[in-house]
Amino acid sequence: MANGSTPKGYLTLVLHAHLPFVRHPEHPEFLEEDWLYEAMTETYIPLLLMLEGFERDKVPACFTMSLTPPLCEMLADKLLQDRYSAKLAKLQALSEQEIKRTQDTPFAAAAADYQQRFARCRTLFDKWERNLVTAFKHYQEEGFLEIITCGATHGFLPLMASESSIRAQIQVAVVNYRKHFGRSPKGIWLPECAYAPGIDKYLREAGIQFFFIDTHGLAYGTPRPRYGQFRPIFCPSGVAAFARDAESSKQVWSSEEGYPGDADYREFYRDLGYDADYAYIKPFLHSDGVRRNTGIKYHRITGRVSLGEKQPYNPGAAKEKAASHAGNFMFNRQHQANWLNGVLGVEPCIVAPYDAELFGHWWYEGPMFLDFLMRKICFDQDEIALTTPSRFLDRFRTHQVLEPSASSWGDKGYFEVWLNGSNDWIYRHLHASEMRMRELVRRFANPTGLQERALKQAARELLLAQSSDWAFIMTTGTMVAYAEKRTRDHLHRFNGLYLQLVENRIEEPWLRELESKDNIFSELDARVYA
Numbered sequence: 001m002a003n004g005s006t007p008k009g010y011l012t013l014v015l016h017a018h019l020p021f022v023r024h025p026e027h028p029e030f031l032e033e034d035w036l037y038e039a040m041t042e043t044y045i046p047l048l049l050m051l052e053g054f055e056r057d058k059v060p061a062c063f064t065m066s067l068t069p070p071l072c073e074m075l076a077d078k079l080l081q082d083r084y085s086a087k088l089a090k091l092q093a094l095s096e097q098e099i100k101r102t103q104d105t106p107f108a109a110a111a112a113d114y115q116q117r118f119a120r121c122r123t124l125f126d127k128w129e130r131n132l133v134t135a136f137k138h139y140q141e142e143g144f145l146e147i148i149t150c151g152a153t154h155g156f157l158p159l160m161a162s163e164s165s166i167r168a169q170i171q172v173a174v175v176n177y178r179k180h181f182g183r184s185p186k187g188i189w190l191p192e193c194a195y196a197p198g199i200d201k202y203l204r205e206a207g208i209q210f211f212f213i214d215t216h217g218l219a220y221g222t223p224r225p226r227y228g229q230f231r232p233i234f235c236p237s238g239v240a241a242f243a244r245d246a247e248s249s250k251q252v253w254s255s256e257e258g259y260p261g262d263a264d265y266r267e268f269y270r271d272l273g274y275d276a277d278y279a280y281i282k283p284f285l286h287s288d289g290v291r292r293n294t295g296i297k298y299h300r301i302t303g304r305v306s307l308g309e310k311q312p313y314n315p316g317a318a319k320e321k322a323a324s325h326a327g328n329f330m331f332n333r334q335h336q337a338n339w340l341n342g343v344l345g346v347e348p349c350i351v352a353p354y355d356a357e358l359f360g361h362w363w364y365e366g367p368m369f370l371d372f373l374m375r376k377i378c379f380d381q382d383e384i385a386l387t388t389p390s391r392f393l394d395r396f397r398t399h400q401v402l403e404p405s406a407s408s409w410g411d412k413g414y415f416e417v418w419l420n421g422s423n424d425w426i427y428r429h430l431h432a433s434e435m436r437m438r439e440l441v442r443r444f445a446n447p448t449g450l451q452e453r454a455l456k457q458a459a460r461e462l463l464l465a466q467s468s469d470w471a472f473i474m475t476t477g478t479m480v481a482y483a484e485k486r487t488r489d490h491l492h493r494f495n496g497l498y499l500q501l502v503e504n505r506i507e508e509p510w511l512r513e514l515e516s517k518d519n520i521f522s523e524l525d526a527r528v529y530a
Contacts, residue, residue, distance in 0.1 A: 009333075009341055009349070009383070011352065012242065015063065015064070016353060018154055019039060019357075020070060020467050021520050032479070047356070047370075049120060061144060061374035061375070062145065062391070065147055067133070068149070069152050069520075075133045094296065107298040111298075148185055149177040150189045154468050157196070158194050161431035164434070164529045165437075170203060179523050192410060193214045194407070195406065197404070197406065200236070204239050213407060221403055221404045221405055230245070231346065233399055233400045233401065235402075236401065236403060245350045249352060259363075267302070300313040319368055326376055334381060334383045336348075417471075419471070422475050423475060433494050440498060441526055443501075456526050457511060457515055461514070463520075465487055497511070
């Protein structure tokens, strides 16, 4: 707050950081691993650089961020850290070449910007000894960030067949959070914001105090919410639910009205990997030589024109536009908070959740926008204040009790993205495996050492098969073959382990191979399915 006065309302910024667990030690390079490396360079490290600036400049900003268990496990994995380091070195070498190649061209300023960006990525990556989880943990401990958890593998909870699987997704996540952050999580991002009545009781069992829900999940709750989506509610279990504010989301998400579509911002779909002469770019591609995105993009959105007509990107103009949009967003939230305060008679809590990867990866200037926005809120006005769910619940302890309705985010808002004709075939296999997992844990209540290893790996394979990312990819039609293969591979491995356990013929070399490939959750206890 600019002068310490009482605000008219509160803004809770929430970034949901998640990627599916992709780790392929059996291959020296793997295309889908690039998802992680791109997000590290374009989203996670820029956000950490923003937090570093807050700490340096004593900016009293705060926001909420989910770091899902698969993402934490990948960020802390030495193999993936080494591969990212090599990837970053290649980008640094390419950027050095680009400084020379673009000299005296309209792309020179952007080339210099990329060179500096990659250098900052290297400095920060090495500063935290290659483990970005450690960096995020530091900023949580310093009060700039509230980190929440998610389902263990981002499994779509309402579509699971058994209570034990829902409970396992939550309990495994909580234990993993403790491993990485040294404390228990207070909040959770329900995978895909998917809620069904009764899920909150499993959150309560795990010590979770709050979760997030889409707007209509609260609006159609029973009874209707007195303050709409602008105050949290308590479920019958006592767990609080915060609902998304559609208006603030629309300003950022909407392809028609949102900021990321501005003509001055960087064009995502035109990349040096496709524009450059092949002989020049080949050394910086994967060993297969196939053209792919490098992350170096020299053109701006320009307008509704073909990719070939895109104009050169101007980093300075884009930065100015990000500052302008941050001011506009703050202005709109100020007026929204003032109006809601007068209508509701209480200070509203405006919840603005987004996929973290929007900021930096899809919207290149997104981290700059967030940096400008939070600094402006802290220093340039006194009508709204930044807060986190925990801080809001500590300040305001009395809230309405109601049962939210079944809901999710995504198209139509009621699970259809994750259950439709393109992906419905997976659920009969997942449900059968859920029942088998519980059978195994009950049958082997006192396992031998080898049996316990097999039980743990079976649980890992089931959890990985349950990732909602695979069903989502099947719906969107991108990388479908990979999503289907991952689902089938994990189910095949689970069922193989099931048969070997019940037939008392565990093949230790194969088990060891699986433990090496799918090494997520070293702390996992299969008895969570009991």
